[in-house]
Amino acid sequence: MTEYLSAALLLAGGFFFFAGTVGLLRFPDVYTRLHALAKADNLGLGCVALGLALQADSVAVALKLLLVWPLALAASACVGYAIARRADALGIRPWRGDGQ
Amino acid sequence: MRRALIGGVVVRAAAFALLWWMLLEGRNDGWGLGAIALAAALLLSLRLSPPGERSLSPTGLAGFVAFFLWHSLQGGVQVAALALRPRARPLPELLEVPLALPPGAPRVLMTTAIGLLPGTLGVCLEGDRLRLHVLDRRLPAVAEAEALQRRIACLFGAAR
Numbered sequence: 001m002t003e004y005l006s007a008a009l010l011l012a013g014g015f016f017f018f019a020g021t022v023g024l025l026r027f028p029d030v031y032t033r034l035h036a037l038a039k040a041d042n043l044g045l046g047c048v049a050l051g052l053a054l055q056a057d058s059v060a061v062a063l064k065l066l067l068v069w070p071l072a073l074a075a076s077a078c079v080g081y082a083i084a085r086r087a088d089a090l091g092i093r094p095w096r097g098d099g100q
Numbered sequence: 101m102r103r104a105l106i107g108g109v110v111v112r113a114a115a116f117a118l119l120w121w122m123l124l125e126g127r128n129d130g131w132g133l134g135a136i137a138l139a140a141a142l143l144l145s146l147r148l149s150p151p152g153e154r155s156l157s158p159t160g161l162a163g164f165v166a167f168f169l170w171h172s173l174q175g176g177v178q179v180a181a182l183a184l185r186p187r188a189r190p191l192p193e194l195l196e197v198p199l200a201l202p203p204g205a206p207r208v209l210m211t212t213a214i215g216l217l218p219g220t221l222g223v224c225l226e227g228d229r230l231r232l233h234v235l236d237r238r239l240p241a242v243a244e245a246e247a248l249q250r251r252i253a254c255l256f257g258a259a260r
Contacts, residue, residue, distance in 0.1 A: 016176055023183030031221060031233040032190045036179050038215050043176025060126030067122060073172075077212040084215075084223045084233060094233060097191050 002054050009051030016044030029095040030087045038080040042073055108151025109142070116141045160254035167251045168213065171244070175218035179235065193237045197245045199228045206256050210249060217244055 023036025049069045056062035120134040182188045201207050211222040211230060219239045224231040234241040 016180055019180030019183045023179060026183055027190060029192075031223070032192055032235060034215070035190075035219070035221055035233075035235045036183055038221070039172065039175040039179045039218070040183065042216060043173060043180075046172075058126050060122050060124070064122045064125060067119075073216065074212070077215050080215045081212050081222045084221055088223045088231070094192050094194055096193065097189055 006051045006054040009047045009054070013044045013047030013051060016040045016047060020044060028097070030092060031084060031094050034080050034084055038076055042069075042076055045069055045072055104152040109146070112145055112151075113138065113142055116145075155257055156255060157257040160251075160257060164251045164255045167247070168216070171218060171248075172216045175216060178218050182235070190235050191237050193234050194223065194231060195234060195241065196229050196231050197242060199225075199230055199249065201249060201252060202256075203228075206252050209255075210252050213252075214245060214248055217248060220244055 017040070020036050020040030023040060024033050027033045027036055046069050049065050053062040053065040056065060116138045117134075120130075120138060124130045124134070182190060199207055199210060201210055207225060207228075207230075211225045214230075214232065215221045219235040220241050221233040221235070222230060223233050230245075232241060232245065
């Protein structure tokens with residue numbers, strides 16, 4: 001049971017990483033790409049960490065794997081804001097999608 | 101005051117010890133270095149954020165974590181759908197929301213956490229106004245920001 005749940009979570013994680021990367025390639029400007037990376041990749045990482053934690057040999061290893069997620073989350077949230085702020089300071093105007 | 105200080109130190113030391121135990125993956129051979137790391141972390145944390153200065157509410161924390169997990173799940177699913185659907189296009193816009201949160205940690209948490217919620221990304225925090233980039237202007241970004249703000253106010257124990 002745990003095996004299947006773990007496999008499903010790992011697959012879901014891979015799917016969200018894939019979707020985030022597609023978004024990074026497809027979306028039109030820096031701001032929309034940040035949305036894709038911050039949200040989809042973090043969900044992907046959460047799924048992967050949880051899936052691996054389910055297979056861990058001990059509680060300490062499982063907790064360590066789960067700890068990766070909030071740390072990466074905090075880092076990516078801060079970096080996402082830093083990049084968006086810098087882009088804004090440089091005067092990069094967001095793509096609006098309706099021919100301005 | 102003194103009791104709060106001692107309590108704060110004990111809780112933090114226990115939390116750092118737990119963290120080190122996790123990093124060691126439950127083995128028992130790294131506690132010499134661990135003692136140094138623990139002391140350094142404790143000193144730094146007391147220096148950066150003295151106990152008793154700001155208190156987090158436990159129920160507020162539970163509410164925030166639940167809200168955050170659920171909404172970041174939605175955010176990930178939403179952006180994945182937008183990226184993968186062949187004809188889907190984002191409809192972005194910039195907007196500004198006023199912040200009722202006190203300056204410092206609550207506003208910083210708001211600014212960074214909102215980037216992980218569905219459809220919103222913090223662009224610039226200026227005083228008590230936060231500029232947001234919205235991925236799809238048909239979605240209720242302002243309501244989302246309001247909800248997050250209420251959660252953070254509860255987390256930091258502000259009566260609202």
